Amino acid sequence: MRILVLGANGYLGGHIAGRLRALPGVRLLTGGRHPDDDLRFDLATVQPGALAGLVELASPDAVVNCVGAVGGSALTLVEANSRGPAVLCEALHSAAPTARLVHLGSVAEYGPTILGEQTAEDAPARPVSAYGASKLAGTLAVTGSGLDSVVLRVTDPVGPGAPSAGLPGRLTAELRAATRHDPAGTVQVGDLSAHRDFVDVRDVATAAAMALTAPRPLPPLLNIGSGHAVPLRDLVHGLVRASGFRGKVIENLGAVGRSPEVPWQCARITAARRELGWAPGHTLHASLAALWSADGVHGVEDRELRWDPAG
Structure with missing residues (x-):
């Protein structure tokens, strides 16, 4: 089975590519802006015809799109999160119309949800940020494409290699610096009162692999998360415990997320669970321990998908 991974050098894409490499019978191909990619292009700006030519050469049986932008201007967000998936769908229609497409969406597409309740795939999508709106446009491009496709709406991924653009990776870097230079010092964070559903990045990779190789058509949308909401404060305190930091963490209640x-x-x-037989296999404690013990914190290019601390 030939599987093309777009954005394999990003946080989620790297874990997904690693998971796929371990599957017997899979020939992995990568596409994106990295010099080592098998297919070189920028999904945010490539023309459909040019991309179709590259896809035709690759002849994939399945494609997973891990490319996206979390920050930047409205134009950057729209190009990567909205235009990119639309161009990909058009290219697949002409070059690989039977290929399975797995696209990574975001829980930010839902917008405000009911306190204390789990959000199902049929909940109305009412994003309140430009990021969420641009991701929703990309989801609609995929679900309305007529392709054999599924959008995995991922909650907040955490685990080894978390980029410094998000709270887990940024706090990890700050705690590493503090434990080296001032173990009894202070680390400042923003308002931690919001509740988020954290899912291990390795569980996301497993879900993507299952969706790519599922033998039957899948629903247009599948949530991928832990199914539990915890305060951001729990994540911070858990990471502090994993690090052994003995100083103070000061929460600035006036600082809010996006x-x-x-x-x-x-x-x-x-x-x-029903469609893929998938379930999260890592606790938040295990995810934070793996994040802390991993070698360093990896940065991600602006147009690679990164964790959004505000959803």
């Missing part, structure tokens, strides 16, 4: 209008996120994951 979407303070979303105090609660928690995904219902029963559909993924």
Whole structure:
């Protein structure tokens, strides 16, 4: 089976590519802007015809799109998160119309949800940020394409290699610096009152591999998360415990994330269990321990998908 991974050098894409390499019978191909990619292009700007020519050469049986932008201007977000998936779908229609397409969406597409409840795939999508809106446009491009496709709406991934653009990776870097230079010092963080559904990046990779290789058509949307919401404060305290840091963590209650209008996120994951036989296999404690013990914190290019601390 030939599987093409777009964005294999990003955080989620790297874990997904690693998971696929371990599967017997899989021939892995990569596409993107990295010099080592088998197919070189920028999904945010490539023309459909040019991309179709590259896809035709690769002749994939399945494609997973891990490319996206979390920050930057509205134009950057739209190019990567909205235009990119639309161009990919058009290229696949002409070059690989029978290939399975797995696209990584975001829980930010839902926007505000009901406090204390799990959000199912049929909940209305009402994003409150430009990021969430651009991701929703990309999802609609995929679900309306007529291709054999599924969008995995991922909650907040955490685990080894978390990029410094998000809270887990940034705090890990700050704690490493503090434990080296001032173990009894202070680390400052923003408002940690929001609740988020954290899922291990390795579990996301497993879900993507299952979706790519599933023998039958899948629903257009599947939530991928832990099914539990915890305060951001729990993540910070858990990472502090994993690090052994003995100083103080100061929470600046006036500092808010990108979407303070979303105090609660928690995904219902029963559909993924039913359709894929998938379930999260790592606790938040295990994810934070793996994040801390991993070698360094990896940066990600602007147009690679990164963790969004505000959803």
